[in-house]
Amino acid sequence: MNNSTPAIAFENIEKNFSSLKVLKGISGKIYRTEVVAIIGPSGCGKSTLLRCLNRLETIDGGHLVVNGIDLSHPHFNHRQLRQLRTQVGMVFQQFNLFPHLTVLENLILAPCKVLGKTRKESAQLAGLYLEKVGLFDKASAYPEQLSGGQKQRVAIARSLCMNPQIMLFDEPTSALDPELVGEVLQVMQQLAAEGMTMVVVTHEMQFAREVANQVIFMDKGVVAEQGSAHEVLTNPQSDRLRLFLSRLN
Numbered sequence: 001m002n003n004s005t006p007a008i009a010f011e012n013i014e015k016n017f018s019s020l021k022v023l024k025g026i027s028g029k030i031y032r033t034e035v036v037a038i039i040g041p042s043g044c045g046k047s048t049l050l051r052c053l054n055r056l057e058t059i060d061g062g063h064l065v066v067n068g069i070d071l072s073h074p075h076f077n078h079r080q081l082r083q084l085r086t087q088v089g090m091v092f093q094q095f096n097l098f099p100h101l102t103v104l105e106n107l108i109l110a111p112c113k114v115l116g117k118t119r120k121e122s123a124q125l126a127g128l129y130l131e132k133v134g135l136f137d138k139a140s141a142y143p144e145q146l147s148g149g150q151k152q153r154v155a156i157a158r159s160l161c162m163n164p165q166i167m168l169f170d171e172p173t174s175a176l177d178p179e180l181v182g183e184v185l186q187v188m189q190q191l192a193a194e195g196m197t198m199v200v201v202t203h204e205m206q207f208a209r210e211v212a213n214q215v216i217f218m219d220k221g222v223v224a225e226q227g228s229a230h231e232v233l234t235n236p237q238s239d240r241l242r243l244f245l246s247r248l249n
């Protein structure tokens, strides 16, 4: 795969929950090292789109290729699913750490179980990424002993331990007290600067403006506007995007 092949390509994808049409033919391309911000009103399908990208949801129509793996192929199999799950990391609004495990145990679980690394190798890796998110000293803490911002940084470090090529973030700062948002965005900004391919559902417009190469505005299951951060956020074309942006301020 070369750099001109998109890391993620979705074409006309559809997703229904029984009679509810949630994604109504969505298309886009995300290239390597690109950071894409997905914005839009609550319920418009942002999380569903993100979940389709790592197959937490299956699609009902269209064509979807992620990191060279065709998720829309009728013979998509378990081996490809495993591959996909190691190559694509996901960070959720609610952190999803295992409460009964220490930070270190949270981090080494998947490298040991999924990648077959030894505990020692995994712990080394975990140390590296905890250092990176500024939490090396919290290795033996339990999640409940951490602030929301620290928990989310641990969740990011945990994802990075799988050495993913693409990272998906679903409103990673929405559950945080305002004063803790910055420390998480800073870690994400650093990751972006290092060349990670990132898809970020967010309401943080300053982050989108400063870090995203591409912004996708979704509304009612379609891509309503799409372009550079400057085009979409500074120069919105539609009334619904203007309205959406004005309500955030």
Ligand code: ADP
Binding pocket: 017, 020, 022, 040, 041, 042, 043, 044, 045, 046, 047, 048, 049
């Ligand atoms: P957003 O992330 O933009 O707020 P979602 O993708 O979570 O929106 O949801 C889009 C729509 O799909 C909403 O109407 C939501 O209620 C519905 N939905 C999401 N997940 C499910 C599900 N598992 N079953 C049924 N409906 C769902």
Ligand code: MG
Binding pocket: 046, 047, 048, 170
């Ligand atoms: Mg959502």
